[in-house]
Amino acid sequence: MSRELESLLFFGVMAIVIVTFITFAIIRMKITKNFGRTLAQSICLSLFLFSLACIWWFYQANDGFSQVFGWLFYGIAFVLSSFLNTGLLFYMKKKSLM
Numbered sequence: 001m002s003r004e005l006e007s008l009l010f011f012g013v014m015a016i017v018i019v020t021f022i023t024f025a026i027i028r029m030k031i032t033k034n035f036g037r038t039l040a041q042s043i044c045l046s047l048f049l050f051s052l053a054c055i056w057w058f059y060q061a062n063d064g065f066s067q068v069f070g071w072l073f074y075g076i077a078f079v080l081s082s083f084l085n086t087g088l089l090f091y092m093k094k095k096s097l098m
Contacts, residue, residue: 009060010070013053018081021046025085026092035093042089043082050078 025042032038057070 006060010057010073013056014074014077017046017049017053018077018084021049021081022085022088025089029089029092033096035089039086039089042085046078046082046085050074 021042024045025038028038028041029035054071054074057074058067061067061070
C-alpha cells in the first residue's frame with residue numbers, strides 16, 4: 001500500500017471517530033439534558049472507537065515504529081477530542097440554563 005493511501009486511511013479513521021462520537025454526544029445531550037451521563041457515555045464510546053482504531057492500526061502498520069507512533073497519535077487524538085467534547089457539552093449545558 002502506498003504511503004499516501006496509508007496516511008489517508010490513518011487520519012480518515014481518526015476523523016470519522018471524532019465526528020461520530022461528538023455527534024453522538026450532541027444528540028444525547030439534546031435528548032437527556034444530563035451532562036454527566038452524556039459525557040461518560042460519549043467518552044466511553046470514544047475510548048471504544050479509538051481502541052478499535054488502534055487494533056486496526058496494529059495489523060495495518062508494517063513495522064513497530066509505525067505502530068507505536070500510530071498508537072501515540074490515536075492516544076493524543078483521544079485526549080484532545082475528549083477535552084473538545086467536554087467543552088462542547090459544558091457549553092451546551094450552560095446555554096440551556098440561560
